[in-house]
Each structure stands twice: as structure tokens, then as C-alpha cells.
Amino acid sequence: MRSLLALSLLLLLTAAYLGGGSALGRRAAWTKGPEGSPALPSGTSAQFWVRLSPEVVAVPPGDSVWLNCSSSCPLPEGSGLITRLRQGKTLRGPGWMAYQLLDVRAWSSAVRCFITCEGETRWATARVTAYKRPKSVILEPPVSVGSKYMLRCHVTHVFPVGFLVVMLRQGGRVIYSENLKDFTGPNLANVTLTYELSPGVRHLWQSITCHARLNLSGLVVRSSSAPITLSALAWNTKSTALSLASIAALLGILLIVGATYLHKYLAMRAQM
């Protein structure tokens, strides 16, 4: 563990999510061929298509979603849906079955449906993802600790934390970044990144921002904090006041040196 870092994760366990623990068991629902199937023209062909839509869908964690498995088979002999997600209601109509999936909490789940027509079974697939853009990214005003500054960034109500990267940036540079890939909790979470900065002169004037990035294989969701500057604080702290005094002294010395050179230069020109 790096000594400069203290990272704390606060699980957000709201009442709404307490019931979700059992959602990950594998379930398969088999639906036998429609009993009261509508009168459709006979003469089916084994050449039929099956579609599961939408093919890709994203929901906030804990929400439910409907997927529709449709086919061109006029008289299906069997159909069903296979997924790890918990299933809710089912609706059916001629050529389609709609399935409700409850409490989606896994970051990414494969869903497959099948239709059997004239003894042949065909499959279609879809992917259900759950994510939540952070509600807020807040970089606290820095607190000076001796000659260092404690920077603290809060990322609230975010999911999935395992795909989150939190960064502190200044100008174009990343001062510090933390990858939270080991965190696999099934709920929205608050994440606090703490970093102790030993400021150089350039740190005092450029603004610092905190960035949260969810990197969801293909989909990148970014949020960032309002900028802060250390210089605003500099006037309140002795240590920085001292370093500012030394900057002032350095500038004073440079001016004197400059003036001396100018004086010499002018003297030389006067002689030429």
C-alpha cells in the first residue's frame, strides 16, 4: 500500500437495494409451446429468424428491463430465455415473447433466447449492462498539513466501482490516479480519494481538478469536479507564505542581477 494514499470506499446500502442479494443465481425459464396459439397459416419452413431486442441495453443498477424475443416462425413449438438475471413477468403475442428482467445489478449480462420451429432451434443474444454516472465529483478545498496539502475527492453514487478510475489533474498532467478494479460490490457506492501533495512552485498557480472515468469496454463515461487552486489557500498558511516570500526574494535577486547587467551593457555601449 502506498503510504501517500488512503482510499476509502463507502458502500451505499439504501433500503431500495437490500433485497437484491439473491439476484445472481442462475435461472433458466422454459416456456412450452403456446397452448392457445393463434390461428396462423400452416406450412412452416425451417428457414426462420429469431431476434432478441434491444440487442444492447444499459440501465441504472437495480432497475428492470424488458427484452423482446421475436421470430418469423408462424407456429413455434418451444421458446425460452436463458440468463443469470432474475426474471419477472412474461408477455406473449403472435411471433414474440417479451421478458421482464428484474434488479439488474451485474455490470454486464448475456441474455439468450431460443425458438424451436419444426424441430429446429435457433438462438438470439442480447447484452444487458448496468451503470450509473457519478451523481457528483467534488474536490474539497485543500487542507495544509505541514508543508504538504491534503487533497480529497469525493465521487458519489457511482456504479460499477470496479471500472472506475479517479484522477487528480493539473494543467495537462495527471498528478495522481487510482484504479478501483478490485472493488466488485453490487451496489452504488461513494468513493473518496485522498492524496498528499508536496507542492512545487508550479502547483501553487495552476488549478487542480478531480476526474472520475468509468471505462465500460467501449463506453466511456467521464465526470469532473470544479477546479480548485492552492494559491487561494497560500495566503492563509505560514509555510506557503514563507515559500512565497522566497519566490519574492528570488525575483528581487533576478531584478538586481538584471539591472547590473543592463548597467554594464549600457556602460559598454557608451564606450563604443
Ligand SMILES: *[C@@H]1O[C@H](CO)[C@@H](O)[C@H](O)[C@H]1NC(C)=O
Ligand atoms: C454518499 O454521498 C452522498 C452525498 O454526499 C451522501 O448523501 C450519502 O449519505 C453517502 N452515502 C454513504 C453511505 O456514505
Ligand SMILES: *[C@@H]1O[C@H](CO)[C@@H](O)[C@H](O)[C@H]1NC(C)=O
Ligand atoms: C415484440 O416484438 C414484436 C415484433 O417486433 C412486436 O410486434 C411486439 O409488439 C413487441 N412486443 C412488445 C411487448 O414490445
